[in-house]
Amino acid sequence: MAEKTAPDTGRVRGNLPPLELYVPEPRYRPGDVVDYSHLPVPPAGQLGRPDENCPASETWPMTTDMIRVLDEEDRAVGPWNPGLDAETLRRMLRTMALTRAFDDRMYRGQRQGKTSFYMKCTGEEAISVAHAHALAHDDMVFPTYRQQGILISRGYPLVEMVNQIYSNRADKLKGRQLPVMYSAKDYGFFSISGNLATQYPQAVGWAMASAIKGDTRIATAFVGEGSSAEGDFHAAMTFAAVYNAPVVLNVVNNQWAISSFSGFAGAERTTFAARAAGYGIAGLRVDGNDALAVYAASRWAADRARANQGPTLIEHFTYRAEGHSTSDDPSAYRSAQEREEWPLGDPIMRLKKHLIALGEWSEAQQEAMDRELVEQVKVATKEAEKNGVLGHGLHHPFHTMFEDVFEELPWHLEEQAAQAIREREIKWPEWKGEGA
Numbered sequence: 001m002a003e004k005t006a007p008d009t010g011r012v013r014g015n016l017p018p019l020e021l022y023v024p025e026p027r028y029r030p031g032d033v034v035d036y037s038h039l040p041v042p043p044a045g046q047l048g049r050p051d052e053n054c055p056a057s058e059t060w061p062m063t064t065d066m067i068r069v070l071d072e073e074d075r076a077v078g079p080w081n082p083g084l085d086a087e088t089l090r091r092m093l094r095t096m097a098l099t100r101a102f103d104d105r106m107y108r109g110q111r112q113g114k115t116s117f118y119m120k121c122t123g124e125e126a127i128s129v130a131h132a133h134a135l136a137h138d139d140m141v142f143p144t145y146r147q148q149g150i151l152i153s154r155g156y157p158l159v160e161m162v163n164q165i166y167s168n169r170a171d172k173l174k175g176r177q178l179p180v181m182y183s184a185k186d187y188g189f190f191s192i193s194g195n196l197a198t199q200y201p202q203a204v205g206w207a208m209a210s211a212i213k214g215d216t217r218i219a220t221a222f223v224g225e226g227s228s229a230e231g232d233f234h235a236a237m238t239f240a241a242v243y244n245a246p247v248v249l250n251v252v253n254n255q256w257a258i259s260s261f262s263g264f265a266g267a268e269r270t271t272f273a274a275r276a277a278g279y280g281i282a283g284l285r286v287d288g289n290d291a292l293a294v295y296a297a298s299r300w301a302a303d304r305a306r307a308n309q310g311p312t313l314i315e316h317f318t319y320r321a322e323g324h325s326t327s328d329d330p331s332a333y334r335s336a337q338e339r340e341e342w343p344l345g346d347p348i349m350r351l352k353k354h355l356i357a358l359g360e361w362s363e364a365q366q367e368a369m370d371r372e373l374v375e376q377v378k379v380a381t382k383e384a385e386k387n388g389v390l391g392h393g394l395h396h397p398f399h400t401m402f403e404d405v406f407e408e409l410p411w412h413l414e415e416q417a418a419q420a421i422r423e424r425e426i427k428w429p430e431w432k433g434e435g436a
């Protein structure tokens with residue numbers, strides 16, 4: 001690169017170098033050979049586990065290192081081992097595998113034109129599933145679009161999820177939300193918003209309200225590492241710290257924000273968990289592909305919040321194994337080898353191998369379970385398809401677009417509704433009268 005020379009503005013002092021910016025660049029682009037040897041992966045079981053009631057500053061070592069429980073021989077080791085029984089481990093494994101089976105079928109559904117859009121969480125199943133298992137069933141979760149595993153963990157009917165994805169007649173959200181942007185109040189699952197990071201201050205506000213009311217429920221929120229660069233993230237952190245809100249704030253660092261790598265959110269400077277220190281709250285950094293580590297960290301933070309010891313920021317270190325969404329093509333901007341070389345492995349395989357090592361599971365049982373889950377998802381999909389698929393017919397009366405915000409529709413919206421219906425009849429006369 002040619003050496004930069006200062007422009008002759010008359011203000012430049014010749015004895016100083018011209019100022020310059022640093023623009024981050026990902027290590028690997030399409031076709032590059034990937035080598036992750038620069039990435040520190042500490043051995044499992046080495047980090048100490050402070051008491052949940054410790055001062056926030058004692059968690060500093062946990063924000064720069066990484067909490068890992070499953071070791072190279074598939075054993076659960078160290079003080080963070082949550083000591084879960086085999087039944088719970090099998091339930092978590094099953095829910096993670098169900099989440100993946102659901103994602104695979106919905107992805108194909110999008111390719112078949114049954115919906116306009118889908119988002120998978122492949123490789124990140126441990127984060128949502130183990131986190132959900134570490135919470136009380138009525139704690140309030142403020143998720144992003146990549147925590148479908150929480151909804152599935154809480155037993156939300158798959159057929160309702162598909163109804164929403166297909167925006168069909170039975171879609172409880174009446175086709176008003178983008179596919180996958182679920183909302184399930186009865187399951188403690190806050191409406192997913194496409195406006196990234198907005199759920200963070202909302203979660204802190206909910207947690208503060210819970211404390212003001214003297215309730216015992218805590219809130220937990222999720223954000224992607226890319227979205228942690230939004231102002232909302234920092235506003236939420238400030239409020240959480242100032243009022244010691246009973247909230248768990250999760251950052252899922254899957255290395256990518258569509259085609260922007262984590263460096264653009266500051267990953268080259270420090271870890272995302274380390275940001276906790278600047279606000280004076282507890283922080284943990286966890287191997288997000290290790291279901292036991294995710295469970296242990298989530299439980300630690302939830303217990304701390306419930307005991308009025310304040311908020312915790314958890315960074316889940318993982319890798320987005322597939323495209324951002326069905327609208328994305330990652331082969332255009334990153335090396336396909338990244339997924340294969342990812343040093344933390346696959347979360348489902350790791351938990352499966354752990355259960356097998358314990359003598360509590362087998363390859364044959366895994367195969368049988370996978371077949372059963374594929375069938376379970378297929379049945380739910382077929383059931384939902386009876387209610388229609390996106391783009392084939394109008395599933396909800398046109399007028400519903402204007403309803404359910406005000407108790408009574410104000411006159412100006414009534415006018416807009418009438419105008420919209422008139423315009424529709426002019427543009428698409430063949431639909432006249434249908435679903436008005």
Ligand SMILES: Cc1ncc(C[n+]2csc(CCOP(=O)(O)OP(=O)(O)O)c2C)c(N)n1
Binds near residue numbers: 195225252254258320
């Ligand atoms: C406020 C806002 N800015 C930009 C977008 C467009 N957008 C949607 S998803 C996304 C990437 C988010 O990446 P990250 O936060 O890392 O989450 P991930 O998708 O990796 O889970 C962007 C930029 C948006 N929806 N909202």
Ligand SMILES: [Mg+2]
Binds near residue numbers: 226253254257
């Ligand atoms: Mg991301």
